Amino acid sequence: MHRQLGLDLPSRTALERDAFFVAPSNAMALAMIDxxxxxxxxxxxxxxxxxxxxxxxxxxxxxxxxAAIVQASSLPEADIPALAQTNIAVEDIPAIAENPEAQTALFHLHNLVLAEGHALLLTGTPPVQHWGLTLPDLVSRLRGATAVALEAPDDALLSALLVKLLADRQLTPKPDLIPYLLTRMDRSFAAAIDLIARLDAASIALKRPITRHLAMQVLDKDHPAA
Structure with a gap:
């Protein structure tokens, strides 16, 4: 059932391969994953x-x-030898920039995973040289790794992201909604995520479907007339 009338139903983030929209800004990253x-x-x-x-x-x-997926911040409490028995993705490594214990755990996990012949995926928002890590041996190993970046989105990718974010909330947009949002929103992934969350909240609060008119009201709060 699709939510159209401001009903507060649970959302689910689609993370399957088929839900990943390929565009020039992310094609290289997807090719590296493949x-x-x-x-x-x-x-x-x-x-x-x-x-x-x-x-x-x-x-x-x-x-x-x-592969298993873990957050870098959870590594101090993790069983590192057990994690190293499979391929593993470690997410949000910049979050441990001020956590020496987590950096030491990541260093040992890095070495054990590779020694066991498994693969290691490491993620973070800025380029690796700006992750703020302080453990020299870990820094040298990560800076020596092959890196690939997801670039800023174009119109096609932003459109697909907006549709996906709505679908995650069981919402189906009318044809005029996405083009309108693209002309008014800040052009970034974070802005798209925030905008859909605010539209969904307004829809629930007002018990109205997400339409161009509702979007106009929400966006006008961001950019009120002088």
């Missing part, structure tokens, strides 16, 4: 803006490679 068995040194660094698809691609890779 070719994971040829990663130099068995590892890859994946970067890109918030909401650009890093987690989605990590799940795509996990599905095809049998």
């Amino acid at each position: 070719g994971w068995q040829q990663w130099a040194g068995g590892k890859l660094v994946l970067t890109g803006p918030a909401g650009s698809g890093k987690t989605h691609l990590a799940h795509v890779w996990a599905e095809m490679s049998g």
